[in-house]
Amino acid sequence: PEAQLLTGKKVVVTAGGTIERIDPVRYITNDSSGKMGFAIAGIAQELGAEVTLIMGNTQVSPPANVQVIRVQSADEMYDAVLSQWDEADIVVKAAAVADYRPKEVYKEKMKKTGDTLSLELIKNIDILETLGKQKTHQFLIGFAAETNDIERYAREKLERKNCDLIVANDVTRAGVGFGTDTNAVNIYDREGLVEELQVMAKEDVARQLLSIAAERIAGGN
Ligand code: PMT
Numbered sequence: 001p002e003a004q005l006l007t008g009k010k011v012v013v014t015a016g017g018t019i020e021r022i023d024p025v026r027y028i029t030n031d032s033s034g035k036m037g038f039a040i041a042g043i044a045q046e047l048g049a050e051v052t053l054i055m056g057n058t059q060v061s062p063p064a065n066v067q068v069i070r071v072q073s074a075d076e077m078y079d080a081v082l083s084q085w086d087e088a089d090i091v092v093k094a095a096a097v098a099d100y101r102p103k104e105v106y107k108e109k110m111k112k113t114g115d116t117l118s119l120e121l122i123k124n125i126d127i128l129e130t131l132g133k134q135k136t137h138q139f140l141i142g143f144a145a146e147t148n149d150i151e152r153y154a155r156e157k158l159e160r161k162n163c164d165l166i167v168a169n170d171v172t173r174a175g176v177g178f179g180t181d182t183n184a185v186n187i188y189d190r191e192g193l194v195e196e197l198q199v200m201a202k203e204d205v206a207r208q209l210l211s212i213a214a215e216r217i218a219g220g221n
Pocket residue numbers: 015016031032033034035036037074093094095096097098099124125126127128129141142143144145146157169171177178179180
């Protein structure tokens with residue numbers, strides 16, 4: 001078969017929200033459906049890559065024929081990504097990872113007691129930032145879900161997490177971000193804006209993003 005854009009490349013994609021347990025029947029999560037990451041995994045496979053999809057909590061089915069690792073918590077997601085890290089050429093972090101988790105995970109269902117209840121949360125590992133520190137040959141793509149000062153926050157995350165590209169979505173806009181079949185994003189590198197994509201199918205966002213990544217890998221970044 002003819003070589004495609006990502007033939008011979010290994011692409012690792014994270015998708016969906018993490019689940020942070022409170023007790024055996026309760027947890028904290030977020031609105032990520034996994035669709036953005038699934039689109040990236042599916043298109044990467046279409047473009048000839050060997051793909052591993054690491055997925056958290058979602059109600060949506062992942063693309064057929066993609067190798068999947070299912071995880072719950074941020075800690076589990078981190079372990080799964082690390083297991084694929086050495087061989088990865090491109091790592092795309094589309095997952096919505098919980099920044100905090102309950103400090104204590106109750107072994108038994110919590111009982112209803114007082115009129116108020118406080119849960120103490122502690123910080124989760126920042127997977128992307130940790131990967132950014134140990135990056136060797138990997139091309140690292142982060143996402144930034146923002147509601148305000150999009151460019152400033154996205155570029156600050158790009159720097160802090162040592163990404164090669166960051167994909168910023170304004171999740172207050174209709175048809176953008178969590179749960180929808182479409183997205184609109186600005187893609188930044190260290191120098192600034194690389195591409196501005198209007199509202200379009202998440203598969204089309206994926207195609208544009210992966211072609212930028214493929215071009216940069218071929219050019220030695
Ligand atoms: O799943 P969908 O319903 O299709 O929605 C898509 C999406 C809105 C979830 C997706 O487009 C998106 O923006 N994903 C990133 C969401 C997010 O958590 O963004 P953030 O700005 O909080 O995090 C920035 C980056 O750091 C992300 O790549 C995130 O995966 C990563 N991160 C964050 C926290 C943490 N503890 N570890 C991380 O690796």
